[in-house]
Amino acid sequence: MKQGAQGSAATEAPDPRPRPERVPAQARLADRDRDRDREGDRGRGRGSTAGAARGEHTHGEPPLPRPRTVLRRSSVRGQILDALRHALVAGELIPGEVYSAPALGDRFGVSATPVREAMQQLANEGAVEVVPNRGFRVIERGARELAELAEIRALIEVPVLLRLARTVPAGRWAELRPLAEETVRAASSGCPATYAESDRVFHRAVLALAGNEQLLHFAADLHRRAQWPLVGAAPARGQAELLADAAQHLALLDALGAGELTAVQALVGEHFSGAS
Template sequence: MERSAQGSAGTGIPGAGPRVPAQPHAAERDRGTPAPAAGVRMSGPDGGSGAVRGEHTHGETSFPRPRPLVQRSSVRGQILDALRTALVTGELMPGEVYSAPALGERFGVSATPVREAMQQLALEGAVEVVPNRGFRVIVRGTRELAELAEVRALIEVPVMLRLARTVPAERWTELRPLAEATVRAAASGCRATYAESDRAFHRAVLALCGNDQLVSVAEDLHRRSQWPLVGGSVSRGRADLLADAAEHLTLLEALGAGDVDVVQALVREHFAGSR
């Protein structure tokens, strides 16, 4: 049964991510925006005042500094990171409805950056819009997880096999610190910390192919595969995370040795077992 986060104190995100300081109202931000320095003028290609043909400057000297927009973007990014962490840890529960005002109050910000972050999560498939209520966390099952693993394998296995044949062994040695970082993250038992280090390792491996679009698509699929399933465990145990992280070190050794058979088996097994 769905519950609205706006109407219940129990539907907030307990301890989800860093608390973001409340932002000043627009009028307060405007009063705090410094005026352009004296003598600063916009100049056109001819070195003049900037009034090129077809433009009407009406005596304007410069554009206002975009500080409020930068701050707002920064807050939105922090909220998005916090919400992603809450998804991975299960603090944002599948099937639950959360309102932007209630989450904004929890984070100490207005509803606007929360709503914008939630809309981004909707584009990523993590939540769906519930008119006049907020955002519902998508309910996922084992079938979707299996489908994600299959698509990831279709994309990444051929790339890793090609890299195993072409990338020098020393390049794989350079990635060992990232693999070891996943082991430390797994030892902490924190699912969110491990999820971030896991993506960093896979992103670095795929980056060697030189295809930024492929890396972006693969990371999106990877992030989706890290969201918890409904009804069952919202987090894997520390032993499971450690076993998953150990496969990164084994994979690097196989890649460095150019053993394509081992690489293919490891990657497929890794995707099927990771969650």
């Protein structure tokens, strides 16, 4: 038996086919990860532009930031947005008219891209609407909308101001007097857009004493909407009307500092009806 077993082993022919080399499990995982990374790189190369345009994130590493480019573009867009808001309040952008980004870009001496981005922001705010393949149309607003905005502003801000009149020391109101006086100087220029900006700064400073960031956000949006031009309206308010409006800021501070609640409520209601 022993001999037969040995003979059988001796006569067994070796398998001529090469046996596959066994790859350790860790190595196989590493190879798979490298293949997946290479495939991901190819996919990102093909689709990163489209994904970025949609604001989507890829599954790979995010692109390296470009602070100089981003800051420069953001600065241009912000300046164009301010310029468009100025033109809107000044009546240079006419309600119902359509304006294209390239034409506005020529006006400001920039490309159409930052103009389009700024106009999109105005569309988000409700100042303009997108007209496909043409540009942006300035929203047509009537007196009723202005009255509704004044009512909403009063509902939100009057209770806040009455509470502040009871709780904020007179000295704090006196600190805001320079801002009120600045609105008078802005009104003296006779420029509605210049006055509108100083007016927003003053009202924001007053409401900031409430310590409510959400209030500031919603109040600023309503305030800005109240300053947009009306369709078919008379020319923008002149210097005399702006000065009368600015004088109400000084009177309001005096009433708040003295805690005269009835006067505060009356002044705010009159002020808002004047769209400031």
